Amino acid sequence: MNELRGIHHVTAITSSAEKNYEFFTYVLGMRLVKKTVNQDDIQTYHLFFADDRGSAGTDMTFFDFPGIPKAIRGTNEIFKTGFRVPSDEALAYWIKRFDKYGVKHSGIHEQFGRKVIDFQDYDEQLYQLVSDENDNGVAPGTPWQKGPVPNEYGIRGLGPIFVRIANFDYYKQVLEIVLGFRQTDSDGDVHLFEVGLGGNGGRMIVEHNVVLPQARQGFGSVHHMAFRVKDRHALEEWIEQMSSYNFPISGYVDRFYFESLYANIAEGILFEFATEGPGFIDDEEPYETLGEQLALPPKFRNKRSEIEGLVRQFDTIRSTKTIEKEYLD
Numbered sequence: 001m002n003e004l005r006g007i008h009h010v011t012a013i014t015s016s017a018e019k020n021y022e023f024f025t026y027v028l029g030m031r032l033v034k035k036t037v038n039q040d041d042i043q044t045y046h047l048f049f050a051d052d053r054g055s056a057g058t059d060m061t062f063f064d065f066p067g068i069p070k071a072i073r074g075t076n077e078i079f080k081t082g083f084r085v086p087s088d089e090a091l092a093y094w095i096k097r098f099d100k101y102g103v104k105h106s107g108i109h110e111q112f113g114r115k116v117i118d119f120q121d122y123d124e125q126l127y128q129l130v131s132d133e134n135d136n137g138v139a140p141g142t143p144w145q146k147g148p149v150p151n152e153y154g155i156r157g158l159g160p161i162f163v164r165i166a167n168f169d170y171y172k173q174v175l176e177i178v179l180g181f182r183q184t185d186s187d188g189d190v191h192l193f194e195v196g197l198g199g200n201g202g203r204m205i206v207e208h209n210v211v212l213p214q215a216r217q218g219f220g221s222v223h224h225m226a227f228r229v230k231d232r233h234a235l236e237e238w239i240e241q242m243s244s245y246n247f248p249i250s251g252y253v254d255r256f257y258f259e260s261l262y263a264n265i266a267e268g269i270l271f272e273f274a275t276e277g278p279g280f281i282d283d284e285e286p287y288e289t290l291g292e293q294l295a296l297p298p299k300f301r302n303k304r305s306e307i308e309g310l311v312r313q314f315d316t317i318r319s320t321k322t323i324e325k326e327y328l329d
Contacts, residue, residue, distance in 0.1 A: 002234035003180055004195045006138035006202040007158045008226040008258070008274040009048075009059040010081045013071070015123050015219040017045040017064040018314050023121050024049040025318070027101050028083075029149030030060070032291035033280045035316055038063055039255065039297065043310040047291075048257075051141030051156055054280035054290060056228050056258070057201055058141040058157045063223060070123070071221030074212040076268030078222040080118075080126040080162035083155045084140050084200050088115050088131045090153040096328040097149070112185050112192050114200065123220035130159065130200050137199015146318070150325050160192075160203030161225050163269065164215070168208035171266050175204070178245055179227075179265075195227065215268055224262070226272035235259055238273045256297035257282070292317045 014020040024030045024047075033054035038044040043066060050059035060081060073079065085091065091108050094117060098105045106118040115131045132140060143154025165171045168191075175181035175193050181204065185192040189208040196202045217223065229235050235252065242249050242263050250262035257280055261273040281287050284295050294311070296304060 002229055002237050004202075004273075005228040005230065005276070006057055006196045007161060008056050008228040008272070008276075009061055010078070010158060010161060010225050011061045011063065011223045012081070012125055013068060013217065013219045013221055013223055014047075014062045014064055014125075015068075015070075017047060017062070017312070019122055020047060020062050020064070021314070021316060024060070026148055026323075027097070027103065028155060029144055029147035030155055031144035031147060032316055032318075033059065034257065034285075034295055035291050035293070036295045036297070037300070037307055037311060039300070041065070042300065042303070042307050045311055048280065050280070051143060052145050053142065053287065055141040055157075056274070056276040056279070057138065057159075060158065065219075069218045071218035072213070072216040073221070074215035075164045075166045075209040076266070077164055077215035077217075078161060078225050078269065079164050079207075079215070080128055081222065082116075082128040082130050082158065082160045082162070082200065082203075084132050084135075084157040084159055085129050085153060085155055086132050086140075087152075088133045091115055091117055091129060091131055093150070093153040093328065094129055097326070100328060112187070112203075112205070125220045125222075126162075128160075128162070129155075132156070132200060135199045137194070137197045137203075138201030139197075140201065146323060148323050148326050150327060157201055159200040160205050162205045162207070164207045164209045164212065165266060165269070166208075166210050167266070168206065171206065171269075174265050175206075178241070178247075179271075224270035224272055226260070226274040228276050229273050231275055231277070232259055235261055235273060235275055256299075289319050292319060 030049040034048040045064040140157040181193040259275045
């Protein structure tokens with residue numbers, strides 16, 4: 001079986017595409033590499049924030065579903081997303097940055113041998129910054145070179161992903177027997193799993209929780225998580241593997257920017273297998289202007305006028321601007 005190669009992306013739900021763009025661009029300093037629509041719901045924006053080139057393993061994406069209620073937090077959900085920064089020193093910079101922009105955060109603490117900061121956005125979506133100091137696992141990406149965060153402190157990838165689950169024994173079996181994860185540490189009811197080369201870019205932290213109520217998706221919550229496979233051949237093998245275990249699956253899905261398989265692996269947990277390519281630099285957008293126009297996969301381009309009439313227009317042009325690096329005292 002072709003082993004999972006680490007995290008590919010995390011997709012969450014926002015109350016506002018505009019606020020989402022401002023927060024990720026000017027507070028977190030991540031690059032909007034694709035402004036497109038949900039391919040299953042074309043009135044809904046799908047925004048992709050990633051590293052400088054939109055590398056697999058670096059992108060946090062958001063749906064902007066019209067009229068969706070706020071999430072109810074609980075068990076049986078993907079409840080927090082980690083972002084990798086280069087060093088412990090970078091975390092000290094981020095404390096100053098969060099304080100400057102009024103971002104709620106936990107301060108620096110330690111989890112499973114890494115220094116981290118927990119924080120949240122305007123929707124109370126939960127995140128964590130984690131230091132890559134001495135991390136020798138899945139390779140990171142490259143911070144957005146023209147963003148506001150100095151390159152030596154910038155976000156350069158995803159990881160870990162955090163899950164709460166009521167039936168932990170079942171979920172552990174799925175991770176280890178079906179998906180090829182390995183448990184590498186525990187702290188009470190919180191368990192660390194890794195896949196591929198491991199490290200921050202291949203980690204899932206699972207909390208066994210039977211106290212909280214069942215979570216309900218809405219804005220401020222994660223929709224699904226995706227892990228990387230090499231190519232279409234590897235994806236076809238995973239389709240056979242998941243079918244053999246009788247998981248509810250989507251079958252092969254072509255998302256143009258990557259190819260996918262979706263599987264419900266546990267209650268409330270939607271898992272995606274996604275190919276590492278072809279990526280976000282394509283026939284519509286070169287590297288220099290990624291995310292600046294409404295991009296559409298070929299199958300939707302004959303509907304451009306209709307789609308542009310359904311979604312709200314907002315300005316995401318950055319190539320004509322100079323965004324100053326913010327060094328904070």
